[in-house]
Amino acid sequence: MAEGFASIHRPQRWDVPFGERMTDGDVAWLFAQEPFRHMDPARFPPATPLAGILRNDCRIVRHQPGDIILREGDYGNSAFLVLDGLLRVVLEKMPAELLGRERPKERTFFQTIAQLWSNPAWPEVRDYSRGKSKDAVSTRTNADGTCVFLQDVPGVLDRHNTVRLGQGEMFGEMAAMSRTPRTATVFAEDASTLLEIRWQGLRLLRRDKRLQDHLDRLYRENSLRVHLRETPLFRRLPEASLTAIVDATIFETYGNFEWMAEYKQLAGAAPATKIEAEPLIAQEGHYANDFWMIRSGFARVCRRHGDGHKTMSYIGKGRMFGLREIVHNANATNGQLVPYQDSLRATGYVDMLRIPAGIAVKYILPHLPAAELPRETNPKNLNQSPGKLPDRRQPLPTALMEFLVERRLANGTQAMVVDLDRCTRCDDCVRACATAHEGNPRFLREGARHGKYLFASACMHCADPVCMIGCPTGAISRDEKSGNVTINDGTCIGCATCANSCPYQNIRMVEILDPAGNRLQDQITQLPIFKATKCDMCQEQWTGPACQNACPHDALIRIDLTQTDPLSAWRDEHRSGEAA
Amino acid sequence: MTLFRLPRITRGPVLHRVLRPWLLFALIMVAITAWWRYEWLTLRPHAFTSGGLLGSAVVFLAAYNLRKRLTFLPLGSSATWLKVHLYVGVGAVWLFLLHTSFRIPNGIFESSLAALYLLVTASGLHGLYLTRTIPGRLAALGEEPIWERIPGLRRKVAERAQELVLIARDDSSAGVVTDIYSRRLFRFFEGPRGWRYYLRPTSTLRRQLLAELGELKRYLGEPQQQLVEELAALTARKDDLDYHHALQGWLKCWLFGHIGGTYALLLFAGFHAVQAHAFHGGMR
Structure with missing residues (x-):
């Protein structure tokens, strides 16, 4: 190996701008528009000047009448500012087929039986002989990418309640910043020009006080109150207390929005390195100043152990941190206060709500019945060590929890777990999956392994579905009823954005064939046509997931790993079924 | 190693869940035996009753393979079918003994039929042993190749x-x-x-x-x-x-013997049933 060095230009954050066609002229023009006209460039640090943000984290996109700009339920990583034209926000739920994401229909009895003989002889067959797939919606491609458009705009306006969005108005910022689904569908009524701001840029733009206040106000008004009211801890609070909490809550985000790239990079690193790379939200041993709630994403609860960190548990959306310390300190009559017992670290991207301890003590604790207080704060259960609360029972062995968090498997709501002590490797699960999907199995009976548990390579229908970010046609979406993430084959254009984003490699791009076994290719480019495929939890089948149903030994389960309880219960069930 | 995955005795609900089917199974077996004994004592053609039950049990046991192919029909999970398959399989052994009146068959055809039945039962029990013991041995290895x-x-x-x-x-x-x-x-x-x-x-x-x-x-x-x-x-x-x-x-191969033997058993048993009904000669 040569010992010399080769020099390259150090990669910089704006090496790859969001919009390649942004020019200095565009930036200068944007400076004359609201809200940038009133922004003070001096508030932005030299490394990330306002002009740089506009040049590199923003792009100007143009839409024709009818173009759907964002769909209710989609995940996205950018916000939009209307520069010109008129848009409509649909206030009601639009039919799924109009948005290009019709829910797969359950097969009829005959279609179910017909699977015995009607499955094609070739893999990945699509029948385009009768025109486009019935699910296909109208898409058009321009210089800014591919988008779905509504063919009957007047009809949509007649049938649905809408509000107008005009020049200077911003939308989509909440979903972009908090990694939550879009709450409404927006389409262009006229030819429109928008400024699309990716989330990194939006975060930097929040340095402008007016914009930050505006965004915070929108969030407090539209989302936070509802969110808190839906949280069990706050359900007994009087309106005045809730208002006080809403006003005092601080919003914070931790971790990388596109954590999948970082996760892949750190795959081979030492466990301690990986944990230390996770942003610290609250630190063990520090005074419990705040009570934390996770709005989206995951966090690791860990504790110093030797030279490393021991994972005590992991928490996701809606879960809290710091309550038991605050409750203990509020009730400590002997003056023995306790600090945070554990550290809280962001695994991936976490959107947090921070409620100051004083506010929590004043407005939440008086309304909490004793039965809902953390058990460890009961004076009877306290041990003698000063500054320490009794340890909680760990729902899963530490090694298994470390494994689930490190591999980000805690993201899965329908993970496929196989107990290898029971699995006879008969592959009935794979065969059943293939039968349910026209002869094409949608998972591999291999994957990450911890002891006797195999976490198979099947779509986990993640709580934080990073695969859904960036799909240009919205073909990949989360089903509202089941919560499953599915791909609409009719609108999938085979761009592989989802497959590349999936940190677990559970989405596969397949080359499609016609019923005669010929490869399908694009008429113009002559390039083969690919489709993204993955587990769909057998939504079309009567029986639910065929894999689980076909396992003769109860060795395979589709399980929610976002919480520790289901896996813990399954383990107990299996242990109790074994030898006395 | 346990073949039927007995529960920990200390766990009340599990005890209930696992012992209840065994209790039900035992009751059914006692009832069948009592009925058989009654027919025996009253000189009724008990072989037709026990034969009918045994034949039905064998057909039901064979139907599990069909269920495995019809994964898309809501016929109950494969795991439930396997559990019932095991109970019925064990019960069928007792039915076989009742049907043969605890004697060794003497004709060539009957002897072959009995041997085939025992072969299928033995292969099933062997398979049960293999499926309960091998997975753990494989899981103990680091790699999990297909x-x-x-x-x-x-x-x-x-x-x-x-x-x-x-x-x-x-x-x-x-x-x-x-x-x-x-x-x-x-x-x-x-x-x-x-x-x-x-x-x-x-x-x-x-x-x-x-x-x-x-x-x-x-x-x-x-x-x-x-x-x-x-x-x-x-x-x-x-x-x-x-x-x-x-x-x-081994985990794959034992099934070939078990299923192949089952098809042969169904053929032989069908022929035996036709023969028995055609040439019964006495009162039913």
Whole structure:
């Protein structure tokens, strides 16, 4: 190996701008528009000047009448500012087929039986002989990418309640910043020009006080109150207390929005390195100043152990941190206060709500019945060590929890777990999956392994579905009823954005064939046509997931790993079924 | 090792859940036996009753294979079917004994039918034993290869071993490595193991080869020692793959005997039923 060095230009954050066609002229023009006209460039640090943000984290996109700009339920990583034209926000739920994401229909009895003989002889067959797939919606491609458009705009306006969005108005910022689904569908009524701001840029733009206040106000008004009211801890609070909490809550985000790239990079690193790379939200041993709630994403609860960190548990959306310390300190009559017992670290991207301890003590604790207080704060259960609360029972062995968090498997709501002590490797699960999907199995009976548990390579229908970010046609979406993430084959254009984003490699791009076994290719480019495929939890089948149903030994389960309880219960069930 | 996965006695609800079916099963068996005894004592044609029940049980047991193919119909989970299959299978043994009135059949056809039945039952019990014991042994290994891919994986291991030996050839101590490779390792890496290994996989050869490779280190320099260590790792991996191939093979193969025997049993039993009804000669 040569010992010399080769020099390259150090990669910089704006090496790859969001919009390649942004020019200095565009930036200068944007400076004359609201809200940038009133922004003070001096508030932005030299490394990330306002002009740089506009040049590199923003792009100007143009839409024709009818173009759907964002769909209710989609995940996205950018916000939009209307520069010109008129848009409509649909206030009601639009039919799924109009948005290009019709829910797969359950097969009829005959279609179910017909699977015995009607499955094609070739893999990945699509029948385009009768025109486009019935699910296909109208898409058009321009210089800014591919988008779905509504063919009957007047009809949509007649049938649905809408509000107008005009020049200077911003939308989509909440979903972009908090990694939550879009709450409404927006389409262009006229030819429109928008400024699309990716989330990194939006975060930097929040340095402008007016914009930050505006965004915070929108969030407090539209989302936070509802969110808190839906949280069990706050359900007994009087309106005045809730208002006080809403006003005092601080919003914070931790971790990388596109954590999948970082996760892949750190795959081979030492466990301690990986944990230390996770942003610290609250630190063990520090005074419990705040009570934390996770709005989206995951966090690791860990504790110093030797030279490393021991994972005590992991928490996701809606879960809290710091309550038991605050409750203990509020009730400590002997003056023995306790600090945070554990550290809280962001695994991936976490959107947090921070409620100051004083506010929590004043407005939440008086309304909490004793039965809902953390058990460890009961004076009877306290041990003698000063500054320490009794340890909680760990729902899963530490090694298994470390494994689930490190591999980000805690993201899965329908993970496929196989107990290898029971699995006879008969592959009935794979065969059943293939039968349910026209002869094409949608998972591999291999994957990450911890002891006797195999976490198979099947779509986990993640709580934080990073695969859904960036799909240009919205073909990949989360089903509202089941919560499953599915791909609409009719609108999938085979761009592989989802497959590349999936940190677990559970989405596969397949080359499609016609019923005669010929490869399908694009008429113009002559390039083969690919489709993204993955587990769909057998939504079309009567029986639910065929894999689980076909396992003769109860060795395979589709399980929610976002919480520790289901896996813990399954383990107990299996242990109790074994030898006395 | 437990075949029927009995619960921990201390767990109340589990005790209920697992013992209840056994209790129900025992009650049904007692009822059937009482009915059979009643027919016996009242000189009724008890063989038709027990034969009908036994035939139905065999058809039901055979239907499990059909259920496995109809995964898309809501016929209950495969796991539930297997549990019921086990209960009915055990119950059928008792029905068989009642049907034969606890005697050994004497005609050629009846003897063949009985032998076939016992063969299918024995293969089923053997399969139950295998499915309850082998998975744990496989899970104890680090790798989890898919059976169909094992030959390919073995090929890669063999190629890597050959590469290592070719690297070693350039060294002054080459003879040491090439000698053991050509004498002991080549055959081990190149092909699958013999039938004796497939009948009863053991780690004897693995232990021997690893010990022999370990012994070689004293004759080798540092780079060659590393090479031998990698050869030892490849030896262990090849042995693991062979072990998987043999045990997974058992898990797949027993079913062929069980299902093949079941089809033959259905044919024989059908013929036996026709024969019995056609030539019963007495009152029903």
